[in-house]
Amino acid sequence: MTEPLDRDLTQAKGRVRPLALLPNFMTLGAVCVGLTSVRFALDGRIDMAVIALVVAMILDGLDGRLARALNSASRIGKELDTLADFFNFGIAPGLILHLALFSDSTRVDFTWVAIMVVAACCAYRLARFNANADTDPAQTFEGVPAPTLALLTLMPVYLYLLEFGFVTQSPGLISAYLIFCGFLAVSQVPTVSLKSFKIPSAYMFIVVPMMIMHMASLLIYPWETLTVMSLLYLICMPIFAIRHRSLTEED
Secondary structure (H helix, E strand, C coil): CCCHHHHHHHHCCCCCCHHHHHHHHHHHHHHHHHHHHHHHHHCCCHHHHHHHHHHHHHHHHHHHHHHHHCCCCCHHHHHHHHHHHHHHHHHHHHHHHHHHHCCCCCCCCHHHHHHHHHHHHHHHHHHHHHHHHCCCCCCEEECCCHHHHHHHHCHHHHHHHCCCHHHHCCHHHHHHHHHHHHHHHHCCCEEECCCCCCCCHHHHHHHHHHHHHHHHHHHHCHHHHHHHHHHHHHHHHHHHHHHHHHHHHHC
16 A cells, blocks of 8 residues: 555545545454454364454455555555554464464473564564565565465464364474474565466456355365465465576576
């Protein structure tokens, strides 16, 4: 989000179009949903916590598009979106994972250190994205975006909900995986940007049924679908990076 709304605020002398505030309200709603996901985790309702965080991811994807559609993007909205992303995708996933898998631990162990690493990497990744967005609107991201980082961070929770008991018995493995996710977030590995991803109209007859099937599987088999989505993303990352590098060298 950039500056037009800030100019509107100045020129209108405190009067703002109600629709112009709708994206910011959506962002604030995403924060409330993210906070509610932590509350669900504290109550032991891990499944509802994950669902709430997925809803926050959807809201995060919609607020920017809504702001552009309404021509109401603003500097305030951009900063608000960053703060919301840090809580929803940097802090909440780690808390949910800790409460789901390691809540019985009474001491600060390496797993908690790994959770802090993810939060710190998410904060750095968001700061770097904001700094680059003002100068270089790239067609790709550098590193894993914050919502995808949350999706990957929660994969042990999906496995826990699928009753794979090893996730609660392997704190070292989970810690290594979380640190790996944090590294992906702050790395300079090129990752696909959905904002610039365009599907040729000739393939829409295939894409639309696939999207419907994906949404149906997410509703009927949520934990299996989220696990597969996470694994596919990890598998496709090096493929996309190699392809992007070859295209860059050709240019």
